[in-house]
Amino acid sequence: MSETDNLVLQHLRAIREQLDTLNQRQIETVQRIGALEVQVANLSVRIDRIDARLDRVEKRLGLIEA
Numbered sequence: 001m002s003e004t005d006n007l008v009l010q011h012l013r014a015i016r017e018q019l020d021t022l023n024q025r026q027i028e029t030v031q032r033i034g035a036l037e038v039q040v041a042n043l044s045v046r047i048d049r050i051d052a053r054l055d056r057v058e059k060r061l062g063l064i065e066a
Contacts, residue, residue, distance in 0.1 A: 058064045 055064070
């Protein structure tokens with residue numbers, strides 16, 4: 001019976017190690033996605049500014065109506 005208990009404990013430890021590894025990877029992935037979201041938001045702001053500047057240039061050149 002003791003060998004069976006040890007075998008079960010070994011399997012449980014292996015499962016726990018795998019879960020710990022998966023949890024660490026998930027945390028890392030969430031952090032990286034968060035960083036990507038910030039970068040995309042910054043790009044969106046920059047694109048909006050470029051769009052506004054382009055509108056002003058087009059108005060000055062008379063390419064679009066004011």
